[in-house]
Amino acid sequence: MPELPEVETVRRGAEPHLCGRTLCKVELRRDDLRWPIPRKLVMGLVNRRCTAVERRSKYLLLRFDGPAAPAAIVHLGMSGRLFIDSLQTHDVRPEWRLHEHWRMDFGERLLRLVDPRRFGALDVSNSDALSEHKLLRGLGQEPLEQGFSGGFLQKISRQRKLSVKSLLMDGRLLVGVGNIYASEACFRASVRPRRSAGSLTFAECDALADAVRAVLTSAIAHGGTSFRDYVGVHEDQGFFARELQVYEREGEPCRRCNARIKRTTDGARSTYWCAGCQR
DNA sequence: CAACCCACCTGACTGC
DNA sequence: TGCAGTCAGGTGGGTT
Numbered sequence: 001m002p003e004l005p006e007v008e009t010v011r012r013g014a015e016p017h018l019c020g021r022t023l024c025k026v027e028l029r030r031d032d033l034r035w036p037i038p039r040k041l042v043m044g045l046v047n048r049r050c051t052a053v054e055r056r057s058k059y060l061l062l063r064f065d066g067p068a069a070p071a072a073i074v075h076l077g078m079s080g081r082l083f084i085d086s087l088q089t090h091d092v093r094p095e096w097r098l099h100e101h102w103r104m105d106f107g108e109r110l111l112r113l114v115d116p117r118r119f120g121a122l123d124v125s126n127s128d129a130l131s132e133h134k135l136l137r138g139l140g141q142e143p144l145e146q147g148f149s150g151g152f153l154q155k156i157s158r159q160r161k162l163s164v165k166s167l168l169m170d171g172r173l174l175v176g177v178g179n180i181y182a183s184e185a186c187f188r189a190s191v192r193p194r195r196s197a198g199s200l201t202f203a204e205c206d207a208l209a210d211a212v213r214a215v216l217t218s219a220i221a222h223g224g225t226s227f228r229d230y231v232g233v234h235e236d237q238g239f240f241a242r243e244l245q246v247y248e249r250e251g252e253p254c255r256r257c258n259a260r261i262k263r264t265t266d267g268a269r270s271t272y273w274c275a276g277c278q279r
Numbered sequence: 280c281a282a283c284c285c286a287c288c289t290g291a292c293t294g295c
Numbered sequence: 296t297g298c299a300g301t302c303a304g305g306t307g308g309g310t311t
Contacts (some may be wrong), residue, residue, distance in 0.1 A: 003304060034287070034306090058305075078304055079289075099289080117288045119305060135307095163283060171306075178304055225304080267284060268302080 002076045004143070004176030005219035006226075007058045008083055009238060015053040017084050017109045022049045023181040025105040032119045033101060034077060041124035042102075045070060050106070057139045057175035061130070062104075068126040072104075077119025085110040127164060140173040143212050148174070150206030157197035157205065164200065164273055165193035168212065176199065177212060180225060180247045183272045185244045192278045193271045194264065218243060246272035 002010065023045050031037055048064035055061065060082075062072040076082070078139040085094060089107045096103075097114055102122060113120070125133045141148050156173045157164075168174060168182045177185065186193040187213035191204055200208065219225060224238030245255055249272060250263035259276025 006304075075305085077288095077306090095289080116290065117303090119287065160281085169305095180304060254284095270302085 001044045002080070002224070003181050003219075004055075004058060005181070005216055005222075005240065006224035006238065007055055007060060007076065007176075008220050009224040010076075011053055011055045011060055012258075014060070014082065014084060014111070017055055017086070018050045018106060018111065020049065020051075021106040021109060022047065023064070023104055024107050026102070027105070028102045030101055031097065033115065033118045033122060034075075035121055035123070037102070037122045038124055041257065042072070042122065043071070045072060045104075045124065056136055057142070057171060058178075059136065063127070066107035067182040068128070070124055070126050071130055073121065073125060073133065074113070075121040075135070077115060077117060077121070078121070080113060080115035080120035083112045083114065085112065138172055140171055140175050143176055143216055144175055148209060148211045148213070153200070153205040153209050154202055157200050160197040162197055163194045163249060164191055164197050164208070166266070167197040170207075174212075176216065179269055180244070180272075181212070181215050181219065183247050184245060185213045186210075186273060187278060188215055190278050192275075195275050196264075246274060247271065 024047070026042055026046055028037060028039055028042065031039060045064055048066045050062055051065050052063040053060065054063065058075060060074040062074065064070050086109060095103070099116040100112055100114045101118070102113050110236040121135065123133070123135065130136060141152060157167055160167060162211065165182045165186060168177045168185060169179070183193060185208060189207040190206065191200070191208060219240040220239060222240035222243060225240040225244065226238040245260050249261045252261050253259070254261055254274040254276055257274065259274055261272055261274055264271050
């Protein structure tokens with residue numbers, strides 16, 4: 001799935017198409033993705049104008065005007081993709097794709113969700129309850145906003161025995177960093193991903209914060225990482241895959257020290273790192 | 280609490 | 296060609 005850079009890429013792609021347009025029809029082909037979809041609340045968005053497309057962590061928030069200013073909360077899970085078709089209001093709508101689960105019709109734009117594995121989510125919340133929504137409440141620091149720094153990482157890592165990679169991926173502490181970018185950030189900071197978080201020096205925390213910011217910023221600038229099934233809203237590819245230093249490069253030479261990249265697994269998830277230049 | 284581990288689901292790929 | 300096994304970008308919930 002999309003990690004922060006992919007979701008942000010989708011957000012930037014969707015915003016100019018949806019903002020200011022009125023939702024004229026919603027179709028749900030099933031009543032649940034990872035969780036039940038509140039059909040009546042979703043239908044309640046019809047005839048309202050989209051006022052903003054925002055992102056919090058890996059969630060997209062489609063804001064609407066009108067009473068209580070509701071927002072659709074969209075998560076893409078592991079395999080979710082959003083597409084936007086441009087068409088005329090009177091045009092016949094396209095056939096449903098395989099694994100297309102819902103679409104929001106904005107007249108001249110059609111927003112479609114395709115998610116084969118159905119780990120994604122769709123919910124609706126009023127704006128004054130949004131920050132306390134079950135899925136959003138308790139989310140950690142945004143890595144590209146004020147407050148993220150070496151000092152922050154230092155603070156959350158003290159006395160912690162979990163691995164540095166697990167720390168970076170714990171959404172209650174820090175959001176947006178998933179399995180790809182956690183490995184990539186550790187590589188950039190020259191820190192072994194399996195080190196205990198509590199063992200990080202202040203200098204390493206600083207380097208790691210810089211690395212997280214840099215890798216996410218660069219990935220956004222490249223339109224995200226797409227290999228396998230992720231693409232942006234217009235099926236345009238992201239080009240960060242070729243910038244990856246360790247992810248899915250097991251056995252290949254490190255671009256910094258030429259040692260072979262290693263892969264280890266924690267649970268069912270792979271971690272990639274270089275024993276030659278990460279300490 | 281903290282730190283694991285698993286399930287949820289489909290599809291792509293590998294090796295026999 | 297077919298089939299079984301493995302793995303994939305997330306994350307809430309259960310167990311230790």
